[in-house]
Amino acid sequence: xxxxxxxxxxxILLPGVALLIMSTSxxxxxxxxxxxxxxxxxxxxxxxxRFFFHALVSLYVCVGLFxxxxxxxxxxxxxxxxxxxxxxxxxxxxxxxxxxxxxxxVRESILAHEVIEExxxxxGN
Numbered sequence: 216x217x218x219x220x221x222x223x224x225x226x227i228l229l230p231g232v233a234l235l236i237m238s239t240s241x242x243x244x245x246x247x248x249x250x251x252x253x254x255x256x257x258x259x260x261x262x263x264x265r266f267f268f269h270a271l272v273s274l275y276v277c278v279g280l281f282x283x284x285x286x287x288x289x290x291x292x293x294x295x296x297x298x299x300x301x302x303x304x305x306x307x308x309x310x311x312x313x314x315x316x317x318x319x320x321v322r323e324s325i326l327a328h329e330v331i332e333e334x335x336x337x338x339g340n
Contacts, residue, residue: 221288221292221295221298221299221302221303222284222285222287222288222289222292222298222302223285224302224306225280225281225282225284225285225288225302225305225306225309226281226282226285228281228309228310228313229278229281229282232274232277232278232281232313233278235274235313235316235320236271236274236275236278239267239270239271239274239316239320240271242267242323243264243267243268243271246260246263246264246267253337255333256330256333256334259326259329259330259333260330262326263323263326263327263330266319266320266322266323266326267319267320267323269315269316269319270316270317270319270320270323271316273312273313273315273316273319274312274313274316276309276312277309277310277312277313277316280305280306280308280309280312281305281306281309283305284301284302284305284306284309285302287301287302287305288301288302
């Protein structure tokens with residue numbers, strides 16, 4: 216890969232991460248609508264909040280790592296070997312952070328589905 220492509224790669228991934236941050240933040244803000252929940256519902260709500268929190272922190276860390284990888288890659292582009300040793304590990308850490316955030320969001324989605332099913336059962340009675 217060329218020196219230019221190496222430090223651009225993390226920047227290319229940032230718009231997708233930004234969309235995840237926006238959608239996750241929006242969903243996280245909707246958790247405040249919790250009036251009239253059962254004890255189980257409140258427990259689920261708190262667990263969902265933790266999943267969102269961990270996902271958002273991981274996504275912000277991902278943005279920081281991708282940005283740092285690109286910045287340092289650009290600054291060291293004159294030395295391709297040094298640039299690769301800096302950019303690739305930081306990008307890999309960013310991808311790991313993104314993967315952790317995705318796992319948290321999957322866990323939240325599963326729990327949200329359980330909450331919806333519980334609410335449906337209560338309405339059916």
